Amino acid sequence: MPPAKGTRDKIVDAAMELFAFHGYGPTGLSEIARKARVQQGSLYHFFPTKEELLAAVLERRKTLLWPEVLQPIWDTIDDPIERIFKLLDQYRMMLQVTEFSHGCPIGNLAIELTESHPNSRRLIAENFTNWLRAVEQCFHEASRRLPVDADARRLAIFVLTTMEGAVMLARTYRDFRAYDAAVASLREYIDALVERETDWSASRPPASVKTTRGRRRRQ
């Protein structure tokens, strides 16, 4: 039997979930204590202030990125480009199963807190940076299929902005039309990079022809 989860962990887990669903400000410490099934006094024993609890939550998010978000995808998909789109699909599924309640926890906190909580801002940025690094790594691994001047970091940023914007619109409209549209455009963009770089000379006409494949010119 595994050891019972410590009080501190229970608090961080409860806070992490509540911050994701309701935001940082609207979540009361009493609500966190209730959900964690600890007494409110315990909160102040481990976290002198609410913002220190927030810091612990953001640190925890950093440690969970690999085992909870990336690894399940990386384990089942080998192609680095497909890993990225599977990642985007996971955010879509999260929205779906929670009926748009659970967007990107980091993005929410970014908008809510960057201005008013400069200390937390750094931890939020670190979460983004780690996410970007993972996607950037995918593009590096796919570099053989990309143009030589493709910038893996820039592409990773584009993936992140697309995801964050798409999640925002999905939650606002409460449907996936905008989400799917954004991801479709991103897919088109990346496919074009890949196709442009594919060497078809062995068995097909030059890549230049490929770029107009299936497309009819106007007039």
Added chain:
Amino acid sequence: MPPAKGTRDKIVDAAMELFAFHGYGPTGLSEIARKARVQQGSLYHFFPTKEELLAAVLERRKTLLWPEVLQPIWDTIDDPIERIFKLLDQYRMMLQVTEFSHGCPIGNLAIELTESHPNSRRLIAENFTNWLRAVEQCFHEASRRLPVDADARRLAIFVLTTMEGAVMLARTYRDFRAYDAAVASLREYIDALVERETDWSASRPPASVKTTRGRRRRQ
């Protein structure tokens, strides 16, 4: 001399600004009254609840989109594609002059309120929809330069998700590297659509050559 601004308008203006900078929840009604230089009782005379004031703010945002955001750009730039990128540049400038305090007012409220304030969610969506319509119209006007199967609405959504994500990252990192990276990728994507469709046959080699211009193959 123009007539003095009515109390109601002063309240809405003050609330609009405070919501944009500090968010809806953290902004107190007393703070709004102070900034508007009206008594707190007046707020409740015009707006029985805080959320009705929010509705007035969101309605006002809708009416201001054209005269305050679009028209200044539309008046100085004719090219529909360049209008879109000038629009993105305006959000960048807004971030710059406010030192990242003022992001996208609608995007902020979208994330803060979609879940907890379903009535306001609709008004937020309407703001997005009007913005999308304007950008979609730009793509329609540029349709001669775009592939026949280009979807103006889908492209407009991609512009919006890029902008919202880019604003989020700029505010989090407090620099424009991610913002500029995202816009550069968007520019590349749209340029590729335009170039692919340009008919160069009259004076230049076929477009197929253009797509690999300046790009060297690996190995």
Added chain:
DNA sequence: GTCTATACAACGATAGAC
């Protein structure tokens, strides 16, 4: 329509016994 005073709840934080 304007203004003052105030009700009522929720919040983060603290004190101190155990």
Added chain:
DNA sequence: GTCTATCGTTGTATAGAC
């Protein structure tokens, strides 16, 4: 380390005189 009681503040909203 746990638990209870409570402080002091702030929030939205209301009542009622003018």
